[in-house]
Each structure stands twice: as structure tokens, then as C-alpha cells.
Amino acid sequence: MVSGIETFETEVLIIGGGVTGTGVMRDLALRGIHCLLIDRRDLNAGASGGNHGLLHSGGRYAASDSETAAECRQEGDILRQVAPDCIDDCGGMFIAVEGDDPGFAERFPGYCEAAGIDCESLSPAQAREREPALSDKLFAAYAIPDATVDPFRLTLENVNHAQQLTDSLFLPHTAVESFEIANGVITGVLCRNTKTGGMRRILVRQVVNAAGAWSMDVARRAGCSDVSLLYSKGTLIISNTRITDRVINRLRPPGDGDILVPGGTVSLLGTTSDNVDDLEDIRPTVAEVERVLIEGTAMLPCLEGTRFIRAFSGVRPLLLPAQNTADGRSASRGFTLFDHRDQGLENFATVTGGKLTTFRLMAEKTGDLVARRLGNSRPCKTATEPLPSGNAVRWTEPGFAPRFWYRRNDPTDMILCECEMVPQSAIDSIIESAPGAESEMTLQAIGVRSRVGKGSCQGSFCSIRVTSHLYDRGVYDSARGLHSMRDFLSGRFKGVQPILWGEQMPQIELSEALHCSLMGLDRLDGKANDPEKEGSG
């Protein structure tokens, strides 16, 4: 496509559709600034879609990094005020079991005090009364104000609000390839539309690199060598039911499988931490799942017999101070904002590292820098301005869809995803107006914006029903709908494969029969689906 370059123009281009990039987008929009947000895949395609969802009280970092711990506590308090719909303020506990260091357990309240974190000492009996699933080998326990947060909802609401405020725009599947730089100023950014293969040129005044673990790569494309990251892969597993009411942390220096976080109707156990060199094809493995499970079982013996429906992995971008060769867990969890002036660029900023819990603060610091550079003197408003909720961004919350459906009581609004009770109307509102909605929206994109495929059948049945619905509505009129279903199922399988045993085996056997024997999705490509041309040789 020589003449087919699409051109866009914006005040600020933000690269990376995770919590940080979308947080910056909303921060700037609240200052009246127009932004264009791009992601090479989709919203939450990186760590923001592959994390534990723990709104840290700071307890976990209290011993090693009281500054980060205090930052978590403060940000947690702010988010409880401005984004209550995204948060389950369930509380948390730190517990030590036989074999853990009693000295660490004794020092823990002191660490919390130093970081300003409330910490209530519980007797083992009290702890087990609150959380009956805890091991009877427990010898120390503290209650701390942990909570959980839905990163999908945060991201969607950030984008939704920015769109409302300044007509800011989100473009999915748009990957930065190169920068057009003149006299220390980036004037344009060339991107590849990864869906069509076409090129997009974005004319800009400011550029924010919020590409998470990929921010080092993006910075290098702009000629900046100052961002140095360590990649730490973490793997988690999701149970079929909610195992505890509260977040359960192991009372010891961070290790594998030592946090269980409730997420609505399920629980998430994790995580591992392994350095990786490559960011492509990150997937959970059987060995990682075993490690997490064995460690988790020490805190919660019932995990031995728990049904798990899925595993997933994310990569933490950990900032590496020069010459630091520390392993993943002890590298800095704080974030850094690079203004890149010493790299000879005046309108480029990179924000990376940090946590989901501190994304708002990261966005504020970035927003301050970018606004100043644009000559905009309006202050950051995200600490006080609540996130508004919109019709098309409500569907990621577990339990919302069934509540909505019962209240609405319309039998013609059929349930398409039975595990999570997602009705047709939810799909319709997502394809019409969710952030990033477009023609021929893929099942994967619908999945990011809803609970479709997240229940115990992991999309086996609902992918078929939703696809039929999309064809019926005219969203698809070619074989691309089936390809989209196949891609969605392949993607889900990455997370399903390492937890296949027990009750998941009948499920996957039925899925394979449905998807291959009934639908023929394993034979969609080319002549394989045209047996007449093949003969039997």
C-alpha cells in the first residue's frame, strides 16, 4: 500500500494501552488535552491484563522498601475514593505457617508501622475463624487493609472518560515502528496496523511511551538508550470458586505462590517470578503451575483438591539501575519517568515500572510533565475526580451481568455465555460503543471487554453462540468470523493447557469434539477444508 497511509493528528500520542497509558490519557484529557492512545494489540494486552489484581496495602513491600509501601497505601486510599466501582475492599491477611521464619513474623508489625500501614495482630484461632480455609499449621497472622481492583474496568473507564472529555481516541492493533525526528523534536510516528498490515502516520506535539515491558524497545526506536529493564515473568492460576473472602499473603519475604487474591467469584493464586529475555510468546507452563500450587497448598491445604480453570502469565518491567544484576524480586518496584532530554529529545517521555496500584500516581507525574511541555498549566484532577461508569464498560465485573439480566427481566435478551451469564445486549453494547469498538470486532476484543470466555467452560460453548450472534447481526459476512473464533479459542488454550487435569479434562475433551468434530475449526485453512481437491493420497 503506497498511497494507503492513514494519517492522524493529535496533541499527545500515548503508546501502550495498559493501566498506565490509559491513566495518562485520562489525566491529560482532564486537563483539556486531546490524546491518541495506541496499542499494538488491544487494551490490557500486557501486564495490565496479566496481573494479580491486588490493590496493595503496602504490606508486601513493608519489609524491603518502605517508600514503595507508603506509596501503595496512599494510592490505595485515593482509588477507593475515586474508583469504588473497580474495587472490592475485602481486606487482607498475612499468615506464617510451620517452617516460616518466626523472626520475620515478629518484626512485621514494626515494618508496617514505619510505612503507615494499619496492622492488626490475630491469634491463629481468630485468623482461622475469619478464613476457615487456612492451614492449621498457621502460627502467626495479621490483618492489613489489602483490597482487589479490576484492571480491565479501570482501563476501559479511563479511555471512556477521556473520549467523553476531549474526543480523545483509542486505536487498537497499531504498533509503533519508527519516529520522524527533526531538530530534537518528534514530529510524526509511523505505525503498522497489525490487523491489515497497512501503515499509519500520527502527527504529534508530544509522545508518551507507556509500553510497560516493551518501553525499552519503544525508547530505542526513538534513539533513546537510557531505559534499562529487567523482564520478570509471573504465572498465576485461577480457581473455579472464591476460596477466601480476603487476600491471603504468606508472611515471609516474597516467594512463589504466596498470595491468594479473590477476584469476584474466583480466586487467583500466584505468582512465580522468573527472569526472561524475550517478551514474545509468554505462556504459563505446567512446571510453573506445579510450583505455585505446591507453595500455595502450604497456606491453604484445600488447594490440593481445588478445580482450576485457567493459568496466565504477565511480565513485570523492573527498572534496572546501572550495574544492578539483582534477581527479579529485589529489583525496584518503583517507577521512573524519563524526560529523555539528555538523549536529545524535547517532546518524548517514558513512564515505566511501578504497579497497578500506583498507576494513577505514575500518570499524574507524566501528565504534569507533558502538560508543562504543552504550556498547559491546569493541575492534575485524578486524585479527586471520580471515574464515571458507562454502559459499554461495565461488563468486566464478575457478577454484574447476571444482576443486570435479572433486573432487566427481558426473556428476549438471551444469555450467550452461560457460565458468566452474559446476555446478548451486553455484546451489542460492546460492539457498538465500547472503547476500541470497530467493525468485525474479534471475539478476543469482546472478551477483553466482558466476562465472555472467563467462566469454567473457558469459552467452549459461548464462542459458538457469540459467533452465531455476530454473523446474525451482520458483524461478519465471511469466513473471518470463524477465524476469529479459532483465534480466540487458541488464545484461551494457552491458559487452559497447563491446568488440564481432574474436572477440566472432560471439559476440554468436549471442547475439542465441538470445535473440531462438529465445527471443523482445525481445518479452516486453505485446501484442507476442500477435501474434494485432495483425494486420499
Add this chain to the structure above:
Amino acid sequence: MGQGERYYRTELAIIGSGLAGFAASVFALARGIASAQVGNTGAVAYTTGYLDLLGSCRGLWLDDPWQGLELLRESEPRHPLSRIGRTAIQAAFDQFSGALTEMGVGYTAPAERNHLALTPAGTVKPTLSVPQTMLPGIEARKAGVRTLIIDILGLQGFSAKEFVANIRSSWPQLSTAKLSFPDMESGGQVFPEVMARALEVSSHRERFAERIKAALGDARLVGMPAIMGIHHPDRVHAELQRLVGVPLFEIPTMPPAVPGIRLREMFEQGFPAKGLTLVPQQKVKRLVLEAGRATLYLQDSFGEVMIESKAAILASGRFLSGGLTAERGGVREALLDIPVTQPESRADWYRQDYFDPLGHPVNRSGVEVDSSFRPLGPDGEPVNHRLFAAGILLAHHDWVRQRCGAGVAIASAHKAVEAVADMLKEQ
């Protein structure tokens, strides 16, 4: 015998009510072997209705399944279908499809070539024997006949537009219409089984036929989801065709689907009349093999059931039916803990790509059998000379990727019943 116990004595006990179990009963009845069959009949209700023999070999679709079997024998000698002669397989399919037809659900007689059968997604698959209600669509695609595809308001997972969008490249002359089913016009969800039962009533048929006619346009044929009756599909089919005035055909739907429900109800009602003892909903809790007999112990809400037999066929299926269980440490056979051939560790069970054309190694796990289809114990010898095995429980096949589910079930059931007959004769 204590209170509430029921006790049956028979020559052959068949454990499993999937295709393999029912096929075994068909063959045993035909040979006059007194039989009892147990197991949840829901297993047959999953099928599309197509009876695949072998649709794919070495990754290629097969036009000629018989030639495919020759290829299979070379490349996969341990495959269950490679261990049964062609004549026996042919006899098994002829007899089984004939029995279905005779009992009320018409099936095409197996021929030299595979049919390219239609799927609800608008893809096609090679299969050997198909319900008569589905045949006209398969032939119309080949001939490129102008056809109307209908779907039904409120029926999930079946879209005429989806079918057409995907099959258009090989069958361009298609149109679509969405009809509401008589007395189910609210727009709420409708179910194939309920519509199928409704179409057994003439007044519903007439009203539905009117709606089809109104949508016909210049189409010379009409395809629709499989809802043409449960008990007499061929009669409902013929009646509807007469009313509409053009040939009609069915396309399978996602489970629980009518073509499977037909088989289930036909077996449940037809077999006891032929003298089979059918205990349809219970699982065998224990199987005791002794010198002179095999005894099955079951439990239902009325108490214990005991079945004493001279021979038993284990056709308990895989994970979905509970014949195999998968623990983190390995795959096991559920009833007798018969050794299961399997990949070394759980990390090797699945390939990374869900749709890998090679299929997944764990699918080839299963029990080993000797030449008489007796399952082998840890010492490599038959577990017991009265115990036989059939169906997808067997090792060394991947019925999903190879499109050989019914093939493995029917052919191995035939083989096992033959071996049972030989054993009974010897005694």
C-alpha cells in the same frame, strides 16, 4: 440377597451406553447373546448424528475411507482400526446402520466413498454414514442447487448467515431467512428438542411448512437446523417435504442436539423390547471378576443392583464419560485401574497449539488390548479372559482429529462381541 436388591443373570454385560455400548448390544442381540447394558445414555446424545469411519489420515481429508484404512495400517499399526479387518469393519457398519434404520432412524448404507457432510458452521467433513434427513443437503451442495437456509428466532448457536458466509465459496446459490417457530414467537430462547417434538404434531408441521413456503423465493431446496421430529424423523421429513413442495434437509446443531437425542430415545425404547436388559442411568461401582463369572455392582435410588454375567465388555469412554480419569500425576482407568498407556508426564499431554493438526498426545492414551480385544494388565497379559474392551477408551487413536469416533466405537464393539461369542462357544 438382601432387601431392595435386584439381581440379573445374563451372558454378556456391557459397561457403557455410548455408541460403542449400543453397537455391542446390536451385535450381541443379532447373535442371540443374552445381554445387559448399563451406563448413562446421555453419551450418545452428544453426537452430530454422522457416523464417521475415518475422515483424515496423515493430516489429509479422505475421500475413500477404505483406502485410508490401508494407509493407517501402515503408519499406525496399533490404531484400533488397524487391528480389525476390512471385511469385519464393513460388516459392522452395515449391520449397525441397518439396525438404526430398522429401528426407526434412517441412515444411509455405508458406501465406497465418504460423504462431505455439512456442519452448522458451514464447513464440511468427511463421514461414512449419515441420517437420511441430512442426505439431500450433502447432494445439493455437490450439484450446486439453489437453496434456502433457514434459522429460527431464539435458537442459539445456529445462524443461517454464518452457514452461508462460510460455505458460499463451494455453494454460491444460497439464500437465508429467519423464521419464528409456531407458538414460540416471543423472541426468547427456543430449543431444538422442543421444536422437534412439536413437529411430530401435524398442526405444527402445517403451520411451520406455511412459513417455510412463504420464505422460499426461487429456492429449490430448503436446509434447516435438525428439528424434524424425535421418534419418526423420516416420516416428519417426508410430511414436511410434501407440505412445502420442495426437498428439505437437516443440518446438525450444537449439543444437546436432536440427532443424538433420537438415537438415545430409540435405543432406550427399542432395545428392551428386543430382550436387552438396559439399566440406563447408573454407573457400575464395582466389577468383580471370578473364576466362573463377572459381577457388576450398581446402586440406584431403590437399592443395589447386581448383574452376573459370563463375559463383560468395558466400553466406558474417556474423560467426558468417566472411563478415564486424569490426576496431576497421570491418567487412570476408573473402574479396575487397568494400566493406561500415556505420555510420560503431564507436561507432555498437550501440544501448545490447540488446533495442532497432529492432535494431542493425551488423546492417544488409553487401555491396551490383545488380539481378542481383552484389556491388558500390568504384566502385559489379559486382565481376565472374561473381560473385553471397546470404544474410544482404547489407546492409540485420536478420534477427534482423525474423524473416526463412530468408526472406532462400532468396529471395536463388533470385534469384542465376536470374541465374546467365541469364548461363550468354547464353554
